[in-house]
Amino acid sequence: PAGDHTAYLRYALSLAQKSPPKPSNYRVGAVMVNAATNEVLSTGYTLELPGNTHAEQCCFEKLAQKHSMGDGGNLDAVLPDKVALYTTMEPCSFRLSGNLPCVDRILKIGAAKIRTVYVGVYEPEKFVSDNSGRQKLQDAGISYVHIPGLEEEILEVATAGHEK
Numbered sequence: 001p002a003g004d005h006t007a008y009l010r011y012a013l014s015l016a017q018k019s020p021p022k023p024s025n026y027r028v029g030a031v032m033v034n035a036a037t038n039e040v041l042s043t044g045y046t047l048e049l050p051g052n053t054h055a056e057q058c059c060f061e062k063l064a065q066k067h068s069m070g071d072g073g074n075l076d077a078v079l080p081d082k083v084a085l086y087t088t089m090e091p092c093s094f095r096l097s098g099n100l101p102c103v104d105r106i107l108k109i110g111a112a113k114i115r116t117v118y119v120g121v122y123e124p125e126k127f128v129s130d131n132s133g134r135q136k137l138q139d140a141g142i143s144y145v146h147i148p149g150l151e152e153e154i155l156e157v158a159t160a161g162h163e164k
């Protein structure tokens with residue numbers, strides 16, 4: 001039910017609050033859920049893992065580590081076939097650092113596993129002006145759903161490291 005979506009996004013927002021503030025990115029939280037059982041498969045927040053890591057990227061890398069997969073492995077082999085990804089901010093389609101965008105990481109796992117991406121806010125225009133993630137995900141057959149209601153709280157947390 002719809003209420004669950006907001007609850008998962010609130011959980012993701014609580015994770016985002018653990019992210020060390022930086023002026024050059026956003027503080028984001030992400031949760032991967034087995035949509036058939038409501039089991040939380042993985043969580044992540046911006047900079048949780050070493051390096052300039054994104055919340056969604058941390059979700060994936062933690063899962064790969066749990067299954068002792070190197071970079072070469074594909075998570076699709078260990079994921080159930082109805083995964084929902086909740087992220088407080090929509091996955092990036094381009095990163096100023098040049099690192100692999102999270103949309104590409106989602107597409108690598110594939111639509112057979114990640115069926116829906118639920119986002120709390122669209123990416124603001126500050127670093128990247130036209131996040132093309134929604135179109136890319138939908139073109140790949142992945143549902144993309146904006147869950148309204150938490151925008152102000154999400155942006156407050158996301159931009160905490162930015163000059164006011």
Ligand SMILES: Nc1nc(=O)c(N)c(NC[C@H](O)[C@H](O)[C@H](O)COP(=O)(O)O)[nH]1
Pocket residue numbers: 024025026027028045046047052053054055056087089090091092094095096097098099102123127128
């Ligand atoms: N969905 C999402 N999750 C994150 O964890 C995060 N930090 C961003 N932020 C998007 C923003 O576009 C990039 O943070 C900048 O483009 C700078 O790129 P880097 O983060 O340094 O690679 N977006």
Ligand SMILES: [Zn+2]
Pocket residue numbers: 054055056057091092101102103
């Ligand atoms: Zn990203």
